[in-house]
Amino acid sequence: MRLLTERADGSIHYWPWRKNTSGVGTITFDTTAEDDRGIFEAGVEVARFEKDKKLNSCIDW
DSSP states (O other): OOEEEEOTTSSSSEEEOOOOOSSSSSSOOOOOOOOOTTSSEEEEEEEETTTTTTEEEEHHH
């Protein structure tokens, strides 16, 4: 999963991926986000990977 933020000018900042490689279960990530251009809206992208290949993903704002 990764955080996405939309700036006031409409551009999207794609934050680094966080991954769970330990299988089924709950995992927690703590993060903060700051952007000198401002953050208008935040969302999250969740994806499944096979090694480095993204198989599919879903974005929710």
